[in-house]
Amino acid sequence: MRRELQALRAVAVTLVVVYHLEPRLLPGGYVGVDVFFVVSGFLITLHISRGLAADAPFSLLGFYARRVRRLLPASLTVLLVVGVVTLVALPQTLWNTIGRELVSAAFYVENWTLAATSVDYLAAGSHASPVQHFWSLSVEEQFYALWPLLLLAASVLGAKRGRARGAVIGAVAAITVISLAYSVHQTQQSPSWAYFVTPTRAWEFGLGGLVALTVPVLRAPAWARSALSWTGLTAIAGSAALLSGETPFPGFIALVPVLGALAVIMSGDVPGRHSPSRIGNLRPVQFIGDISYSVYLWHWPLIVLVPVLVGGPSYELPIPLRVAVVAAAIPIAWLSKEYVEDPFRGGGPRRGAARAAVPRGTRPVLVGAVAGMLVVGGLGGVAFGVSQARIDSAQAELTRFTAADLPCVGAASLEAGCAGRTPDGVVPDPMIATRDATEQNCQQAAARAEVIRCEYGSDAPSSTRVALVGDSHANQWMPALTRIAQERGWRLVTYVKSGCAYAVGLGSANCQAFNREVAERLRSETPDVVITSARSGLGYGSHADTAAAVRGFAAAWEPLIAAGTQVYALADTPEPEKAGLSDPPSCVASGDTCTISEARALPDDALVMAAERTGAAVVDLRDSFCFDGRCPSVIGGVLVYRDSNHITSVYARSLSTVLGRHLAG
Structure with a gap:
């Protein structure tokens, strides 16, 4: 040799x-x-x-x-x-x-x-x-x-x-x-x-x-x-x-x-x-x-x-x-x-x-x-066969559960009158947690710049026009937002892309190209409401510091606000990975408590800081995730997280009532 x-x-x-x-x-x-x-x-x-x-x-x-x-x-x-x-x-x-x-x-x-x-x-x-x-x-x-x-x-x-x-x-x-x-x-x-x-x-x-x-x-x-x-x-x-x-x-x-x-x-x-x-x-x-x-x-x-x-x-x-x-x-x-x-x-x-x-x-x-x-x-x-049988059973159970739309589950269990009415077990089964992600076909991949537009709710000309923009942490709110849109007769459109916060000058080259095109569409569509969120504490795809991120968000929102659009900034959800819990579903399946520290799971959020600077409305639902400084992985019989940083669709849907109250103002 x-x-x-x-x-x-x-x-x-x-x-x-x-x-x-x-x-x-x-x-x-x-x-x-x-x-x-x-x-x-x-x-x-x-x-x-x-x-x-x-x-x-x-x-x-x-x-x-x-x-x-x-x-x-x-x-x-x-x-x-x-x-x-x-x-x-x-x-x-x-x-x-x-x-x-x-x-x-x-x-x-x-x-x-x-x-x-x-x-x-x-x-x-x-x-x-x-x-x-x-x-x-x-x-x-x-x-x-x-x-x-x-x-x-x-x-x-x-x-x-x-x-x-x-x-x-x-x-x-x-x-x-x-x-x-x-x-x-x-x-x-x-x-x-x-x-x-x-x-x-x-x-x-x-x-x-x-x-x-x-x-x-x-x-x-x-x-x-x-x-x-x-x-x-x-x-x-x-x-x-x-x-x-x-x-x-x-x-x-x-x-x-x-x-x-x-x-x-x-x-x-x-x-x-x-x-x-x-x-x-x-x-x-x-x-x-x-x-x-x-x-x-x-x-x-x-x-x-x-x-x-x-x-x-x-x-x-x-x-x-x-x-x-x-x-x-x-x-x-x-x-x-x-x-x-x-x-x-x-x-x-x-x-x-x-x-x-x-x-x-x-x-x-x-x-x-x-x-x-x-x-x-x-x-x-x-290994595949045994697990797949359990997955199929869990998927069928989840379908029945979602269709039933039971009260007092997930975040709804925190409402008055739900004490002692939480169902037994955990939904979704941790085996299928990673699959409990909604509307992924409407979320552009991190490496692509082409804009994907999806539309939900009412098509009436007089309906309130709402746009959701941001990364996968914006898209994870879709189960709640589609339910709210249905109830209120909104026309909801989405422009979301993996790893791409809606901001000026942040993220990869294709992220910035994506956001420029989205900005043009929002300018021409003039929505009544824009809702946005982003994964916090990661440099927002470009290793930017907090100050640069705040400037980037503000620069993206100010034209919308000037045109009369109401901008809602959804504060990021607690992130288990930042608190040392990389796989909540497997943790729950093992029988552990799987509770994380609120202080570690919720770092400083530049999105919230930008909202305070521009006058955008802040929607912070941390009280639906954390209590007394701790954030559990199961709330009201529902698995909160599908992976290290995204919430399950079931838990997102259970947040529709409390989210709707914030968006009504």
Whole structure:
């Protein structure tokens, strides 16, 4: 193995692990995955091209069997452990997602599952799956399945014209260009989809493959190759430090870490005092590179599962313990490599029974792989099936409950005359809490700028015209507002977007574009009432300080107020995550009290400060959430929160009476 490739793997896995441990340290550390893709594309293409050029025919089954021996034993071991831990020790609120993703990961389609279910900002606060990181392994396996077929077909067709190698290079170049163009397009149109799917990532493997087919190592002076290698490492490190979760990715920007990785590969192992190889060849670096695959496999399940096993679904490990958990991934990864990976690969120091028990023929290896995938998939299927049955039952119960519109439930239980009339149990069942989100089709995604307009209530010309604007914390009031609109004959329209407070100069570029268009529509529609809210204490999408946020809100509202529109600013709801409770539904399911501190859950709200400055009306319903400085997760038999920061639709609907009283003034 070329030592610079092992060093590059060490860099890649370190970036990913640090990013997963604490994203604020390396907000773009996810580019480590792109480095892995380039290295894989280089090595696999080099291996296949040598096989195609050899005298003996290239064996597809032999290639697949080697890939299986290299990758599946360790990955299936991790998935098996996660599956057993899920069924034995995790709350059922987590089974559905983990079960579904275990099946997807076992059959290496996790990237497509995440692409299909990804809802960017709406997923905030939901408990991360311990196998979520298998999306990148799924992309690699799909590449391994299709790449040799492409190269073999190109070689056969090219051989008929005496240009087998040229045909292979041409095919790889064509796939690379097409994939890059598609990646750029999809990153603009649907970033969540673009991040996960294989066609938007194929060009990264393809560029690695082109280098393998053309200039696997530059023939240049050592000083020039050393400078190129340092440049490549700087590009990778700079990407990890300067990119973030808000960066549209992969798209064109992914070229920076990808080309950086290619520069290191083409430079090779460069001798000299000032060469990066002097560091890359150190034994600790080579050791991390050697176990990088196992480190990648084990570190994320440890990060996700250990806090749940130690303190429950809402427990967050202190930073020193989180570092200790990640550090523990290194010896676990070494053991996994020594006792799982190496025996199946046919190398390493392990001898005796472990090596003797490993199948050697191509067919036994492939059959064993399928059997292992079926076992893991079965575990995931059990977790998914059991949880889905409970979900279906809970959903039916919720439908009956909502239709009945019972008095004295949720916030209504706080009204006079409701003492002792609170129903038993908790609605919605914590199993379906994250699904109890209303009107998501009318909420624009965080990465899109196009305005979505939805309309409710009366269409009479004389009806009061009301507009709801803001982010998901504005949209969470829709169950109450639609009920009020129905009762009062309002015409209610909505302009809401994930992670995008209605303000001037705040948020991402597409948020600001969205808000400019909304401002134009409000100017032309001249609503009688505008209702707005926003998630507090987050910099409102742009890391703005409180003063800047107040100015941004005021600048957005002042034209409305000047035109005679009544603006209502809904103070933000208590946020469990800020008070240390990251998963209220799972907490409630475990039987804990799940009460949070009002002071911690309700930070300073720039929205309220802006209302006081502009004369907008403030609607603060904290008395419907908190009592004596504490905010419970269940009120009047209703689960208050569906995730770490949004309220359930059932509880929002129960607030319609008290909200209506505030909006009447």
